[in-house]
Amino acid sequence: MFNYYLKLGWLSIRRNPLLSALMIAAIAVGIGACMTTITVNYVMSGNPIPHKSDQLFYVQLDNWDPNVSSEEPLEPPDQVTYTDAMALMRAGTAYRQVASNRSGLVLEPHGEGELPFTVDTRNTFADFFPMFDLPFQFGSGWDRAADAGLERVVVLSREINERVFGGEDSVGRSVRLNGMDFRVVGVIDDWLPVPKFYDVTNGAFNEPEEIFIPFNVAVEYQLPRNGNTNCWKPSEGSGHEAFLASECVWIQFWAELRNAQEEQDYLAFLNAYTGQQKALGRFPRPLNNRLDDVMEWMEREEVVEDDAQVMLGLSLLFLVVCLLNTIGLLLAKFLGKSGDIGLRRALGATRATLFIQHMIEAGLIGLGGGVLGLGLAWLGLRGIEALFGEFVKNLVGMDWVMVLTAVCLAICSALLAGLYPTWRACRVAPAGQLKTQ
């Protein structure tokens, strides 16, 4: 009977093309608006590393001003000082740990006539690559010995390797960065975590950096820093060493902890470390260290901004308005079929079978609205892209989940909208219709 009902639904849609088109358009506009905002929210709030997001922990230590918290209410700073980062790295308590910060260097290509250009750079440690599961096209990351030995090694992104080495295996070759030669040890394959969870403080939806160099090398050679640096009191003295010893926070610190016990132990370690530092006159605030896994950290940092949530709410309300319109149109359509319904009742259709028939028709209209709504959502996302440019490039793609969500949402919405009109239609008294046909 399902195919039969589908056929009847299709015939009914064809019978009133204008009315049907209006209903499909009403649903499509609602779905289009809704899916545009849902897609942005979905991408914003997605889990960028689902297989181990509960094992990666962002470290926050509250070294801040005793009188004013870093962020209200009583939040510790969202980065750590060089002093603390190095202490945690030396301790090596976690299964893996990584301190890193954002930087920008000038890359000088070897070819004649090629101009130097700036590259987004991440200064980091060897554990960064296995900890965040970076895929490699050629070679691999460097090892811990390279960190300790201040080796000038570099990992390139696929794009930079394309640009500098024409996409060849460049492992073992060198690139010149800020006047110094670095040996290529690896080339990353396509890698685009959205959000860029490992550094949400410097743009949660920016693309990953183009090259990666050892953190210790960047510090040793005083390579420039980009990204956020926040201080609650001035450095004691001036110059590079004074900055490193200051209470300024500019480093993101991650620890990989494989189970609850390791997490508990690590937090205890952090608290013990803070206690030691308090004895040395640092950490004037009450104990307030944090250890958040990936999703907790993104939630705490409000990666999905309130504005986006408000927009989502508004678009859902808009969908409701569109559905109210659809209810009216469906009511007109179904009650216009009273003669047909009365006849079918006379010929033996029960209310239940007619209910199913008309709900399937409503579902078909929803399907049409969903498909058209997908097109409108695509246009909406392109509009957002055009409006906000590169910044949102990674937020405006629809995957199969979103496509299916759009279609399912449209069908469910149409079914919901169809409930009352269908119920009314099924209440039609057959006898009253047959004489008037």
Added chain:
Amino acid sequence: MLSMKNISMVYRTDLVETHALREFSLEVREGDYVSVTGPSGSGKTTFLNIAGLLEQFTSGIYELDGRDVSQLSDGERSKVRNEKIGFIFQGFNLIPDLNLFDNVDVPLRYRGFSAAERKRRIERGLDMVGLASRMKHLPSQLSGGQQQRVAIARALAGEPRFLLADEPTGNLDSQMALSVMELISDINRFGTTIIMVTHDPALAGLAQRNVHIRDGRVSDIGADTQIVAAARG
């Protein structure tokens, strides 16, 4: 097999009560061909709607095939309509965007027959009314008489015990009306019980019995015309 005893039907609004049927009683036997006549507003169609389980009556007893139908649920009434009753309406009531095959198919779909069984019944029904060659046509491509024949084929496809016809020739010219009435008589000869509402005395005369309704009551039940004819013979 159809027994109505003291059936009353009252339509009520806040201000008015309208008695469509009053203490209406009638017995129809298996294989009968009964015409129901009466002036406009006398209650003919209300009677037919109640007989066809399309309307609930206010009081009285209605037994169909020995079964009291007053307490049936809506679903059970639909089932009885589908299995035992065929309808022919004055306005044909064909579904305009379904072809003849699919129009005749409608009651069979609700009966749950297999596709092969439905096809067999549809082809036989359309063949019986002389339209087997036009089963892919739409109703709008047929004359009024042909459309009524399709409606008859639809009514017969489920092999009902009763055929209820409400002014079946009301929208047809005399030539077409005659051909439809011949078809209805043939159907009765094959054993189907027919109750036909009409205001045309000539058509009513084709039935075995005539029931005249006035003001919602049976005012006259004519003699069995065949019995009368046999007695005269």
